[in-house]
Amino acid sequence: MNKFILFLFIIFLVPSVYGKKWLVEPMSGQTPIQETINKANAFDTILVKAGHYKEANINIKIPLTLIGENLPILDGELKHEIISILSDCVTINGFKLINSGFSDLEDIAAIKVYEKSFARILNNVLENNFFGIYLSNSFYCLVQNNQITGPNREQNHVGNGVHCWKSAHNFIFSNNIKKQRDGIYFEFVKHSIIANNHSEGNLRYGLHFMFSDSDTYYNNTFAANGAGVAVMYSQFIMMVKNKFDKNWGSSSYGILLKDIRDSKLYKNNFDKNTVGIFMDGCSRADFINNHFSNNGYALRMQASCDDNNFRFNNFMTNTFDYATNGFTVLNTLKHNYWDKYQGYDLNKDGMGDLSYRPMNMLTGIIEEYPSTIILLQSFLADLLNVLEKILPSLTPENLKDDYPLMRKI
Amino acid sequence: MIKITKYLTLNILKSKFMLVYGVLLFVICVGLFTLGNDQDKAIIGIHNTLLILIPIVVMIYTVSHIYQSTDFIRLLLTQPIQRKYIFFSQFLSNVFALLLVQLSAIGLALVLFSDGSFLFSIMVNSTFLTLIFSAISNWIAFSIDEKVKGIGTSILLGIYFLAIYDGIILMLIQTMSEYPIEKYGITLSLFNPIDLCRILFIFKIDISALMGLTGAIMEKFIGSSLGSTIIYIVLLLWIGFPLSFAVKKFLKKDY
Numbered sequence: 001m002n003k004f005i006l007f008l009f010i011i012f013l014v015p016s017v018y019g020k021k022w023l024v025e026p027m028s029g030q031t032p033i034q035e036t037i038n039k040a041n042a043f044d045t046i047l048v049k050a051g052h053y054k055e056a057n058i059n060i061k062i063p064l065t066l067i068g069e070n071l072p073i074l075d076g077e078l079k080h081e082i083i084s085i086l087s088d089c090v091t092i093n094g095f096k097l098i099n100s101g102f103s104d105l106e107d108i109a110a111i112k113v114y115e116k117s118f119a120r121i122l123n124n125v126l127e128n129n130f131f132g133i134y135l136s137n138s139f140y141c142l143v144q145n146n147q148i149t150g151p152n153r154e155q156n157h158v159g160n161g162v163h164c165w166k167s168a169h170n171f172i173f174s175n176n177i178k179k180q181r182d183g184i185y186f187e188f189v190k191h192s193i194i195a196n197n198h199s200e201g202n203l204r205y206g207l208h209f210m211f212s213d214s215d216t217y218y219n220n221t222f223a224a225n226g227a228g229v230a231v232m233y234s235q236f237i238m239m240v241k242n243k244f245d246k247n248w249g250s251s252s253y254g255i256l257l258k259d260i261r262d263s264k265l266y267k268n269n270f271d272k273n274t275v276g277i278f279m280d281g282c283s284r285a286d287f288i289n290n291h292f293s294n295n296g297y298a299l300r301m302q303a304s305c306d307d308n309n310f311r312f313n314n315f316m317t318n319t320f321d322y323a324t325n326g327f328t329v330l331n332t333l334k335h336n337y338w339d340k341y342q343g344y345d346l347n348k349d350g351m352g353d354l355s356y357r358p359m360n361m362l363t364g365i366i367e368e369y370p371s372t373i374i375l376l377q378s379f380l381a382d383l384l385n386v387l388e389k390i391l392p393s394l395t396p397e398n399l400k401d402d403y404p405l406m407r408k409i
Numbered sequence: 410m411i412k413i414t415k416y417l418t419l420n421i422l423k424s425k426f427m428l429v430y431g432v433l434l435f436v437i438c439v440g441l442f443t444l445g446n447d448q449d450k451a452i453i454g455i456h457n458t459l460l461i462l463i464p465i466v467v468m469i470y471t472v473s474h475i476y477q478s479t480d481f482i483r484l485l486l487t488q489p490i491q492r493k494y495i496f497f498s499q500f501l502s503n504v505f506a507l508l509l510v511q512l513s514a515i516g517l518a519l520v521l522f523s524d525g526s527f528l529f530s531i532m533v534n535s536t537f538l539t540l541i542f543s544a545i546s547n548w549i550a551f552s553i554d555e556k557v558k559g560i561g562t563s564i565l566l567g568i569y570f571l572a573i574y575d576g577i578i579l580m581l582i583q584t585m586s587e588y589p590i591e592k593y594g595i596t597l598s599l600f601n602p603i604d605l606c607r608i609l610f611i612f613k614i615d616i617s618a619l620m621g622l623t624g625a626i627m628e629k630f631i632g633s634s635l636g637s638t639i640i641y642i643v644l645l646l647w648i649g650f651p652l653s654f655a656v657k658k659f660l661k662k663d664y
Contacts, residue, residue, distance in 0.1 A: 250625055274619060294447060296619040317450050319619060371582045371623050374594040377453065377607060379461055380575035 003169070007140050011089070011120060019065065020044045026051030026072075033066075033074075034058055048072045048095070056080035056100075063089035068096070071125060076100040076110070082129075085113040091120040102130035102157055109134035109159065113141060121146065131159030132180060135167050142171045150179035155203045155226075160185040164192070172197060182208040183225065190214050197221070205230050206247075217242055228253040228273065237263035247273045254295065257282050264288070270295055276318070279305045288312055289409060297323050299358075306330035314408045315339060315358070319376075322358035322399070325367050329398040333358065337405040345406050356404040357395060361388030364395040410494040413485070417502030421474070422509070430466065431510040437462075438518030449614060452527050455515070456610050459535050460603055463511070464570060467542040468549075468563040471503055475550035476559060483664050496547075496659045500652070504543050511535055530613045534606040541602045541647045542567075547655035551662055574601045591623045595630055602647045605640060 022040055024032045026049065034055055036046055042062045050070040057080045060066070064087075072095060076082045079101040083092060090113075097110040109131035113119045117139040125147045126132045132148040135141050148161045161177035163185045164170060170192040177183040183199030186192070186209035195218040199206040206222030207229045209215070214236040221243040222229050228247035231237065237260060244254035254273035257263075259281045268290045270276035276295040277287075280302045289312045292298035298318040301308075303326025310332065315321045316339045335351070343354035361384040365372050375381050388395060421427060441454040478499070485495050512532055519528045546563050553559040578597050582590060598604035612631050630636035 294450070317445065317447050365579070369582050369586045371586070371591055371594055372579055373619070373623050374598060374604075374608065374627070375575055375579065376619070377457055377611060378575050378604070379457075379571045380579070383572060 003140075007118070011091070011118065011142075022046045024048045026053060031055040037062075037064060040064060043089075056082045058083045059086060060084070060090050061086045063087050065091040066093065066095070067091075068094035068124075071096040073098060076129070078102070081108045081110075081112055083111045085111065085116055085119050088116045089118040090116070091122070092124060093120070093122045094124065096125040096127070097129065098127045100129035100131070102151075102153075102159070107131050107134060107159060107163070109163070112136070113138045117141065120144075129159070130157075131163050132161040132177070133163070135162075135164045135170060137166045138164075138170065139167060140169045141167070142173070143175060144171070144173040146175045148175060148177045148180065150181070150202070152179070155181055158203055160208075161199070161202070164189045168192065171195075177202065179203070182206075183222070185209070186212040186215070188212065192216075193218070195219055198223075200224055202226065207231070209234060213237075216240070221245065222247070222255075224248075225252075227251060228255060230256040230258070231260060232256075232258040234259075235261040235263065239263070239265045239268055241267045241269075243269045243271070244273060244276070245269075245271045249274060253278045256280075257285070260285060265290060267291075269293075270298070275300045277301075279308070281305065283307050285309070286311075290314075291316075292321075293317055296320065299323070301331065302326075303328055308332070309334075311335050312405075312409050313337070316408065320360070320363050323363045323367060324359065324396065324399070327396045329396050333399075333401040335403050335405055336401050337408040338401065339408075341404045341406075343404065350406055351403040352406055355400040355402040357389065357392060357400050359395040359399055360385040361394055364388070368394070410490075410498050413490075413495070413498035414502045414505070417498060418505045418509075421502060421506035426470065427506060427510050430470075431514045434462070434511060434514035435518055438515055439522065442518065442522035448523050452519075452523060452531070453614060455518075456527075456531060456534070456607075459515070459531070460538070460607055461571060463535055463538045464542045464603060465564070465567045467507060467539055468546045468567050469560060470507070471543050471546035472550045472559050472563045473556070474503060475499070475547065476556045479664075486664055492660050493656060496656055500543065500547055500655075504540060507539050507543065508536060511539065527613065530610060534610060537644050537648075538602065538606055541644070541651070544648050544651040544655060548651045548658065551655055551658040570601055570603050575604065578604075591626050594623055595627050599640075599643050602644065605644060605647075609640065 022036050022044060024036050024046060029035050033048060033053060037060060040046060045065040048068045050072050052073045054075045054077055056076040074082050074095055074097045076099045078099045082097045082100050092111060100110045101108045110126045110129040111121055112134040115137040119141040121133055121143045123145045127149045128151045133143055143162055150158050158181045160182040161180035161184060162172055166188040168190040172194045174196040177199045178201050180202050181204050183202045183206045189212040191214050193216045197220045200223045202225045204226050206225035210232045212234050216238040219241045223245040225247055229244060247254050252274050254270045254276045256278045261283045263285045265287045266289055270292045272294045274296045276292045276298040278300045281304045284307045287310045291314045293316040295318045297320045298315050300323045303324055308331040311334050313336045321338060338356050338358060341352055341356045343352035345352050362381040437458055438455050441451045445451050515531060519525060549563050550559050553562060598608055612628060
């Protein structure tokens with residue numbers, strides 16, 4: 001926390017005290033912005049008037065603040081990277097960046113930070129770029145309030161909205177990302193906070209991270225992305241109050257957790273996903289007070305998961321609440337609310353007296369013989385489910401919630 | 410023929426059973442809409458209820474109605490009317506009355522409580538089911554003279570289509586699970602009109618994404634114009650065959 005306060009202190013106070021102001025207008029030269037940057041001293045402020053500037057690539061090699069007035073357009077003409085940040089403490093505020101180049105060899109971005117720190121990228125509009133904002137080996141950067149919309153191209157020719165590689169302590173706040181390949185992509189990014197973002201309609205994943213430990217995701221919305229959200233090979237992840245909506249399709253997941261350890265998912269909302277949470281090889285994660293509604297499968301947990309803890313979650317109107325592919329159960333389900341629970345509560349302690357089995361017989365049969373899915377919604381399936389309730393045989397014996405709640409939380 | 414159909418239809422509509430049936434359907438639909446807060450789930454529930462209710466009710470009602478009106482049919486046969494006209498007016502009046510009651514009850518509930526997006530497909534499915542099971546029960550009723558036996562057969566057949574056939578599918582899939590049988594699921598369901606209607610509906614409401622490889626293969630088939638044409642032709646065959654058998658039986662029947 002001290003570091004964060006120090007960081008804020010630096011970026012808010014220092015430039016305003018020492019800087020000189022420069023004004024750039026569209027007609028004042030061949031490459032007016034780059035010329036002004038070359039003339040400026042460190043910690044100056046450059047104010048850019050509205051207009052259409054075709055002078056990519058803009059290199060910023062000293063700490064500067066660039067402020068756009070009424071969204072001046074910086075055009076990459078589908079050839080160049082638009083802004084390259086090659087210095088610490090650079091601020092880019094209020095520009096409209098369009099048409100970056102795209103390449104199969106390089107990751108060309110609208111704004112790319114090259115191994116520098118303390119960059120601030122605020123209030124920009126990015127349209128039709130390859131990559132949106134690219135942080136490589138950067139620390140303490142702030143990416144806030146950007147509207148990022150990808151091009152209408154096929155997946156191989158579209159980059160990620162916010163792409164971070166080998167970075168730490170970054171802040172990604174309140175961005176709106178659409179039509180990119182991955183909305184937010186992290187690889188080897190640690191100790192970062194991702195909050196209030198809206199990632200919708202991306203071609204692949206709304207959020208995709210690998211090998212990124214100790215990150216916090218708060219209050220983000222990931223909706224209608226091609227394959228939902230996929231997170232892999234990370235530990236100490238914190239996900240709070242995120243929304244995973246309408247990720248619907250044959251290979252789409254609300255969230256796919258692969259090899260995630262020691263993580264916490266609190267108060268997330270999973271609505272209308274084919275699979276709410278798909279888990280493979282996850283250990284020691286806590287799932288508390290999440291809300292699952294209208295999903296195909298609420299939870300799909302491979303038998304390779306262990307020591308996960310599900311408490312105080314709401315499971316409502318899902319086609320299947322729970323599916324697993326093995327008979328050993330190493331996870332704990334306790335005190336959840338299941339709308340399909342039909343037991344009673346004689347001593348009025350709010351918990352049902354009979355345990356609830358979240359995996360019904362049809363789910364068990366489907367796991368074993370996938371073709372039987374054609375019996376979905378049939379009368380026979382209902383009959384079998386009733387039978388299984390009385391005599392469990394095809395579903396794991398220990399898979400049950402012994403204290404199901406009578407009311408939802 | 411039109412005259413006889415008209416009077417028979419009016420006669421059936423006057424019965425208390427029809428009123429009770431209509432009200433029951435309407436109450437079930439409304440109940441499902443008001444109990445759950447999600448419209449799609451309610452519509453799936455309504456469709457499932459219809460898949461169970463329509464075959465059983467239509468079969469039992471039609472069979473017992475035919476046995477009840479044996480005397481009336483005998484009376485008609487004394488008149489100078491061709492036998493096939495008597496048969497078809499009897500069949501059509503029964504179907505008209507049932508469809509009128511069902512469709513108005515379901516339609517009213519769907520229009521009042523949903524945005525009406527699934528109205529058409531539910532209507533089509535229930536129309537098909539009514540026609541198919543009415544034809545089958547005509548066949549049963551004109552083949553078997555004994556009332557109890559006839560009703561028993563129709564109940565048994567209803568249960569067969571509802572549950573036993575699916576059980577056979579389940580067993581087949583279980584025994585053949587070593588082979589790539591994904592493609593044949595749809596072929597199996599062609600032999601059961603209830604399954605066919607259910608699967609058609611599942612693909613309308615977009616839960617096909619749950620169905621994995623089987624679903625993908627079936628979606629390819631049902632989504633193609635050839636596939637859907639085949640399915641509707643098969644449904645029509647399910648009406649045509651029992652009906653033609655029933656006509657044959659009725660024409661040769663010794664009253």
